[in-house]
Amino acid sequence: MRKESSTNALNEKLLKDTCGMAYALSILGGRWKPAILCRLVHGKMRYSDLKNSIPHISERMLIAQLRELEKDQVIRRIVHAVVPPRVDYELTELGQTMKPLLSAMSNWGNMHRSKTVPEHELTKEECLLTSEEV
Amino acid sequence: MRKESSTNALNEKLLKDTCGMAYALSILGGRWKPAILCRLVHGKMRYSDLKNSIPHISERMLIAQLRELEKDQVIRRIVHAVVPPRVDYELTELGQTMKPLLSAMSNWGNMHRSKTVPEHELTKEECLLTSEEV
DNA sequence: CTCATTTCTTACTTTTTTGTTAGTACCATA
DNA sequence: TATGGTACTAACAAAAAAGTAAGAAATGAG
Numbered sequence A, B: 001m002r003k004e005s006s007t008n009a010l011n012e013k014l015l016k017d018t019c020g021m022a023y024a025l026s027i028l029g030g031r032w033k034p035a036i037l038c039r040l041v042h043g044k045m046r047y048s049d050l051k052n053s054i055p056h057i058s059e060r061m062l063i064a065q066l067r068e069l070e071k072d073q074v075i076r077r078i079v080h081a082v083v084p085p086r087v088d089y090e091l092t093e094l095g096q097t098m099k100p101l102l103s104a105m106s107n108w109g110n111m112h113r114s115k116t117v118p119e120h121e122l123t124k125e126e127c128l129l130t131s132e133e134v
Numbered sequence C: 001c002t003c004a005t006t007t008c009t010t011a012c013t014t015t016t017t018t019g020t021t022a023g024t025a026c027c028a029t030a
Numbered sequence D: 001t002a003t004g005g006t007a008c009t010a011a012c013a014a015a016a017a018a019g020t021a022a023g024a025a026a027t028g029a030g
Helices: A007-018 A020-028 A033-040 A047-053 A059-071 A093-097 A099-116 B007-018 B020-028 B033-040 B047-053 B059-071 B099-116
Strands: A075-080 A086-091 B075-080 B086-091
Touching: A007 A020, A020 A033, A020 B020, A020 B033, A020 B099, A033 A047, A033 A059, A033 A086, A033 A099, A033 B020, A047 A059, A047 A086, A059 A075, A093 B099, A099 B020, A099 B099, B007 B020, B020 B033, B033 B047, B033 B059, B033 B086, B033 B099, B047 B059, B047 B086, B059 B075
Parallel strands: none
Antiparallel strands: A075 A086, B075 B086
C-alpha cells in the first residue's frame, strides 16, 4: 500500500506534474510492461495467450501490470460472458497514440544495446516494432 | 548492493537482452533522470548548476543518477583541475542519439497528462523539448 | 463426486530504489 | 582556528517494486 505523503511520493508527483518525459516514463515503467505493450501493439490479445507468450512471467505480475496500464488508460480490459472465462486486452485510443513512441524506443534500444551487451550474449529479439506497424 | 542471481535480477536481464524497448527504459528509468536529461539536452552543465536547477533533489540522488547515466554511457563527466572543484556533465554521442526519443516522450507526456491530471493541478512545464532542439 | 479451464485476489517475503544523515577532500579567506 | 565553496562517499532507514504461494469463483465434462 503506497503512502501518499512521503517525500518519495511527493517528489514523484512533482516531477510527473512538471515534466512530460517523467510522466510518460511513469506510465511505461515496470518490469513487464514493455513486453506486454509490444504484444498488444500488434492487436488485441487474450489473457492466457498473453501469459503464454511471455517467458517467466507470473500471473501475479502479469495481472498487476495489466491493472496499472488499465488504470492509466493505456489499455482496456474486455470481459466475455463465457465459460471458461475469457478476458481480452487491447490498446485504448490513448494507447494507440503511443505507438510512434514505443517504436522509437524499440528501435533505439535495438540499435544501441549491442554497444553495451557483448555480442555472444545477444539473444533473439522478441519485440520488434517497425515503422509499418505504427 | 544488488544481488546478481535473484529471480528479479535474472528476469530483468532477460527482458533487457530480448527487448529493445525494455533496454531503453532501463536506461531512462529513475526518479530524477528525466529532469537531468532534459537539462543536459540543452548543453553541458556544471554539477552545482544542475543541482540548483532541480527543485528538491538531494546531492545523494543527483550523484547516484548521474553515475548510472555515466555507466550507461549516456553522459560523460568532465573534471576540471581547479579550485573550487569544477565538474561538468554533458551528453555523449550515444546520448545525443537519444534526443529524438526524449523529445517524443516529452511531447507525448505533455500532450496527454492533461487528460489524467485535473486542470487546476497542472503546473508550469519545466521541461520542454521542441523539435528545433533535437 | 473429481478434475480441468481461465482469470483473478490475498497475504506474505524478498529485492530494489529512494531518501536522510554524516562525513570527507581540497583548497581559499578571515 | 573557523567558515565557505564544490563535489562527492558511506551507512543506514523508509518506501516501493517484484516475486512466491495459496486460494477463490464459475462453470463443464467424465
